[in-house]
């Protein structure tokens with residue numbers, strides 16, 4: 361196992377445990393960790409774009425580790441640490457606890473066979489190692505294209521009491537803004553929301569005005585050019601589509617229309633809770649600038665982007 365920093369490479373045995381990360385990468389900025397950084401493009405980009413932060417990457421493939429280290433040195437980045445080795449071992453025995461403002465885990469190996477599940481980064485027996493990296497209020501960013509794995513991660517985080525805003529996009533899942541504060545319900549729902557829009561618009565019994573509005577939300581969703589263009593941003597670009605869909609559904613999903621929405625809803629969670637949670641998280645998900653522009657855009661169509669709405673029946677959604 362090797363630890364590389366801008367100043368040199370070290371065998372793990374040369375260093376104290378927990379690793380003296382601040383000596384290896386001085387600077388004082390908050391830390392972010394990426395586990396399984398692969399070819400390291402994301403990690404390097406973050407290092408270069410955020411010189412005020414420090415980044416620790418973990419990767420077990422020697423070639424990928426070497427490639428990241430040589431690129432980071434060539435670019436003169438001073439704010440990184442790259443650990444080559446098995447992540448679970450490094451988390452358990454080498455890295456300090458509770459030091460990271462953010463942890464990124466993108467497309468980790470899913471280990472689909474049940475007998476291999478304990479090798480996963482997120483498993484009942486290992487999840488606390490990953491979460492344990494986070495400082496209070498830290499954030500976990502996670503993406504997978506294995507739906508089953510994504511759902512399991514949601515369940516694990518919920519059992520740990522980790523508050524979560526999660527958004528599923530097609531087969532890719534982007535779980536943004538996992539904070540260690542208090543209780544939002546997990547959302548994993550973009551596919552279900554999209555199916556609901558399509559089914560409602562095709563249901564001739566749904567009043568025309570509602571279908572017209574829902575059709576507008578579908579048009580916005582499938583258009584590659586909008587406030588967050590998915591063409592350039594990838595899955596994140598669907599967040600505004602999701603928020604528009606939820607605003608429209610919240611507006612039409614009242615009174616007489618409720619039975620139609622219930623009939624066509626394929627999600628497992630209560631639709632009211634889902635709409636509430638996405639609405640409530642809209643500002644966090646989109647950032648204030650995009651959120652406010654979207655709010656104005658929707659207002660011009662007579663739709664309120666209400667991020668203060670309570671779910672039907674009052675009270676907070678279940679954690």
Ligand SMILES: C[S@@+](CC[C@H](N)C(=O)[O-])C[C@H]1O[C@@H](n2cnc3c(N)ncnc32)[C@H](O)[C@@H]1O
Nearest residue numbers: 396397398419420421445446447466467468469
């Ligand atoms: C599917 S790739 C994803 C790479 C990158 N995060 C991305 O999104 O493109 C998973 C990466 O995690 C690394 N990895 C998987 N399990 C690991 C472990 N237990 N310890 C360290 N790295 C691991 C693999 O070597 C591989 O580079």
